Amino acid sequence: xxxxxxxxxxxxxxxxxxxxxxxxxxxxxxxxxxxxxxxxxxxxxxxxxxxxxxxxxxxxxxxxxxxxxxxxxxxxxxxxxxxxxxxxxxxxxxxxxxxxxxxxxxxxxxxxxxxxxxxxxxxxxxxxxxxxxxxxxxxxxxxxxxxxxxxxxxxxxxxxxxxxxxxxxxxxxxxxxxxxxxxxxxxxxxxxxxxxxxxxxxxxxxxxxxxxxxxxxxxxxxxxxxxxxxxxxxxxxxxxxxxxxxxxxxxxxxxxxx
Numbered sequence: 001x002x003x004x005x006x007x008x009x010x011x012x013x014x015x016x017x018x019x020x021x022x023x024x025x026x027x028x029x030x031x032x033x034x035x036x037x038x039x040x041x042x043x044x045x046x047x048x049x050x051x052x053x054x055x056x057x058x059x060x061x062x063x064x065x066x067x068x069x070x071x072x073x074x075x076x077x078x079x080x081x082x083x084x085x086x087x088x089x090x091x092x093x094x095x096x097x098x099x100x101x102x103x104x105x106x107x108x109x110x111x112x113x114x115x116x117x118x119x120x121x122x123x124x125x126x127x128x129x130x131x132x133x134x135x136x137x138x139x140x141x142x143x144x145x146x147x148x149x150x151x152x153x154x155x156x157x158x159x160x161x162x163x164x165x166x167x168x169x170x171x172x173x174x175x176x177x178x179x180x181x182x183x184x185x186x187x188x189x190x191x192x193x194x195x196x197x198x199x200x201x202x203x204x205x206x207x208x209x210x211x212x213x214x215x216x217x218x219x220x221x222x223x224x225x226x227x228x229x230x231x232x233x234x235x236x237x238x239x240x241x242x243x244x245x246x247x248x249x250x251x252x253x254x255x256x257x258x
Contacts, residue, residue: 008032009070009105015238016110022238030122032090034104035069037079040086050096052086057106061169065113066097067106078107094123117235144232145175145184150240154210154217158188159241161206167194171203171241172222172233186215189222189233196221 005013008028014021038054040046056064068090069075075085093102098119105111114122150173162168169191175184188207192199200219207217222230 006071009074012070012105012112013110016112026122029090029104032070033087034090034093035072035075036086036088036093037067037075037083038086039084046086046088046092052096054086054097057103063101065101065103065106067103068093069105074105074108078105091123094119098123112238115235117231121235140178142229143177143180143184144187144229146237147173147175147186151186151211154207155240157206157210158203161202162241162243165192165199165202166243168192168199168241169243170222170239172237172239174233174237176218176229186211186217187229188217188219189229189237190219191222191224191234 008025011021011025011028015025036054038052040050040052046052054066057067058064067078069078072085075083094114099116100119101116102114102119103111104114155173158171162171171191172189174187174189176187177184186207188203190196190199190203200221204217204219207219211217220229222233224230224234
C-alpha cells in the first residue's frame with residue numbers, strides 16, 4: 001500500500017490493536033466508498049438493487065467471503081493480476097450482500113472480516129459498534145460486553161501462545177456477568193481445531209499468570225454457527241488473535257491460486 005493512507009486505512013490499523021478506535025472506525029467505514037473485485041454494467045449508478053457480479057474468495061478453511069478494499073492501491077496489493085472492480089459506498093455493498101460474509105482488505109497485513117449478523121447490526125438503525133448484549137447460555141441469562149482496554153500483557157502472551165500452537169483459529173475477549181450490578185469477569189473465547197481441552201488448559205495458565213492481581217478469568221470454546229456466547233463473540237467482537245491466511249487463498253470462481 002502507498003505511504004499515504006486514507007482515513008479509513010489509518011483507523012483500521014488503529015482499531016486492530018486498540019478498541020478505543022473502533023467506534024470511529026465503524027462510523028468512518030459506513031460513510032466510505034470501497035473497491036470491490038467484480039463487474040457491473042457500465043455507466044449505471046449502483047444501488048442495492050443493481051445487477052453486479054462480485055467475486056468470492058475462498059479462505060483456507062473452505063468458507064468463502066466477498067473481499068472489498070479501502071483503496072485501489074490496497075486492492076492492487078492483494079492481487080497479482082489485472083483485476084476488474086466496482087466502486088461503491090459501503091452501505092450499498094452491505095445492503096446488496098445481506099447474508100454473506102465480507103472481508104475488508106483481504107490478504108493484507110491488517111484486515112477485518114464481517115459476518116452476516118455483524119453486517120445486519122451495522123446497517124440497522126439501532127447500530128452500536130460498542131457491543132453489549134444479553135444472551136441465553138444453558139438456561140442462564142448472561143450480560144456480555146466488549147472490553148474497552150483488555151489487559152495488554154495477557155493479550156500479548158496469549159497471542160504468542162496461540163501462534164506457537166498453530167491450531168487456534170481466532171481468540172476473543174469480552175466481559176461477562178449474570179447481574180447488571182455485579183463486577184464482571186473477563187471471558188476468553190477460543191475457536192480452534194484439535195485438542196481443545198489442552199488449548200484451554202494452556203491458555204488458562206497463561207491468562208492467570210499475566211493478569212494483574214487475582215482477577216478471575218473464564219475461558220470458553222467458540223464454535224461458528226452456535227448461538228449464545230459463540231454468536232456474540234463472532235458477530236460483535238473483533239478477535240485479538242486471528243491465524244493468518246495461508247498461501248491457498250483462491251479465486252472462488254476460477255479456482256486459481258493467487
